[in-house]
Amino acid sequence: MNKNEPVDARIRLAIAQWPDDAPRGSVTSFCVEHGITRKTFYAFRARARNEGQAAALEPRSRRPKTSPTKLTEALKQEALNVRAALESSGLDHGPISVHDKMVSLKMQAPSVASLARIFREKNVARLEPKKKPRAAYRRFVYPAPNACWQLDATEYVLSGGRKCVIFQLQDDHSRLALATHVAGGETSEAALTVVKKGIAARGVPQRILTDNGVALNPSRRGWEGQLVTYVTSLGVEPITGKPYKPTTQGKKERFHQTLFRWLDKQPFARSHAELQAQVDRFDQIYNTERPHQGLPGRITPQQSWDATVIAEAPRPKPVPVLPEPQGPGPVFPLVGAVEAAPDPAGDTAGSISMNQQPEAPPEAAPSTITGSIAHPATTGSRKLRVYPNGVVNIGRTLFSLTTAMGGRIVIADWDAEGIVFVSTEGEIIVEYLWPPEGTAYMGISKARARFRK
Known part of the structure; x- marks a missing residue:
């Protein structure tokens, strides 16, 4: 037995x-x-x-006659009061948060496990055995501040049911809230504003991680957005997560949840300015007052930022020098041309204009090319977006660049003899001589060169 x-x-x-x-x-x-x-x-x-x-x-109880470490009812009530105060303030109020708050207030703090048992005993929390433990997640963190920033936008509702968008910029290493901007919609201008605000406050990062939204990084959709053009000009590497995989931006998604929990306890904002003041106050609490459970030792994001040397700012990539035209070049009815649009802040950002026609040439220029390609007497260049099937349309003639180039941005550079297509990295993709007038399609077999530096 x-x-x-x-x-x-x-x-x-x-x-x-x-x-x-x-x-x-x-x-x-x-x-x-x-x-x-x-x-x-x-x-x-x-x-x-x-x-x-x-x-x-009858068997006797094995319970000890005395329990020196037993928690008193007064201590349990203090823990419940601290939890209620955190909840009313809109901050995290789990066992870990309550323990850290009691320690900061110089109170006798039970262990995290004891606090969890107290909350379940008092019916203010419930047991979730199916919830995945923290040890099951594989966490990835960049080694230094400014090594990577995460940017995302989320909707919020003002008083009266009006919707707005909150852009949040966060450092991946320290979880520091770099900048927050309230806008009327998820636009490229608002994304540029919050990034410039973060750069002015904390410097230039090495890379920036976003989703594949049109206002953030539409590279997977086949064109280059204003934000990508701006950060690339500074040497920043724009990266995105896989479509329909929000866990890549998990830090930002959790950041939204913390912000919403805090805003739900605040009065409804009546304007963008009031909401901006609220989120600025939240950023201060988040950075300097609230211990972060995702950081070693549960320190604040500001302490984590100060504890590590900031990553070196990247160097801007050299801009390729294109040949200057000798005179006004011919006007091609291009499809998917990329024009440089002036930014309101004074910077130049690349914006995509689908089916945008160039302005009419002066009277001294050669005649406009319409149905077929004439041999131009001048040089010129233009940015184009390649069709998904790997061709570009100049005039009414299709030039093949192979399907591997589908959806990418290329530079078309021409002179009196022919036209060459170059990638944005400076690699020659394909080179053609001007075909006879009336040619509808130029296959890759008629090219002079393919994929060489």
């Missing part, structure tokens, strides 16, 4: 009624037969002799 298993009541009764004149050796035989020790036998018999046979029939 296992020593931790209770002894059967029938065995206890037999021991309590054991005769005093039992023959020699009967106790040993009885213990071997029923799987108990002689010590247990004599303990039950002594209890029956001193307290009566009824006392030997």
Whole structure:
């Protein structure tokens, strides 16, 4: 019999009624037969002799007579009060947050596990056995501040049901809230504003991680957005997560949840300015007052930022020098041309204009090319977006660049003899001589060169 298993009541009764004149050796035989020790036998018999046979029939409690480490009701109530105060303030109020808050207030703080049991005992929290433990996640963190920033936007509602968008910029290493901007919609101008605000406050990052939204990084959609053009000009590497994989931007998604929990406890903002003041106050609390559970030692994001050397700012990539035209070049009816649009802040950002026609040339320029390609007498260049099937349309002639170039941005550079298509990295993709007038399609087999530096 296992020593931790209770002894059967029938065995206890037999021991309590054991005769005093039992023959020699009967106790040993009885213990071997029923799987108990002689010590247990004599303990039950002594209890029956001193307290009566009824006392030997029921197992006694193993609970200790004293519990010096038992939590008092007063301490439990203090923990509940701290949790209620955090909840009313819109901050995280789980066992870890309550423990850290009690330690910061110089209060006697029970362990995190004890706080979790207290909250379940008082019915202010529930047990979630199916919830994935933290150890099951594979966390990735960049080694230094400014090594990577994460940018995302989320909708919020003002008083009266009006919708707005909150852009949040966060450092991946320290979880520091770099900048927040409230805008009327998810636009490229608002994304540029929050990034410039973060750069002015914390410097230039090495890379910036966003989703594939049109206002943030539409590279997977086949064109280059204003934000990508701006950060690329500074040497910043724009990167995105896989479509329909929001866990890549998990830090930002959790950041939104913390912001919403805090805003829900604040008065409804009536304007963008009021909401901007609220989120600025939240950023201060988040950075300097609230311990972050995702950081080692549960320090604040500002402490994490100050503890590590900031990553070196990137160097802007050299801008390729294109040949200057000798005069006004021919006007091609291009499809998907990329023009440089002036930014309101004074910077030049690349914006995509689909089916945008160039302005009409002056009277001294050659005649406009419409249906077929004439041999131009001047040089020129233009940015184009390649069709998904790997061709570009100049005039009414299709030039093949292979399907591998589908959806990418290329530079078309031409002179009197022919036209060459170059990638944005400076790699020659394909080179053609001007075909005869009326040619509808130029296959890759008619090219002079393919994929060379």
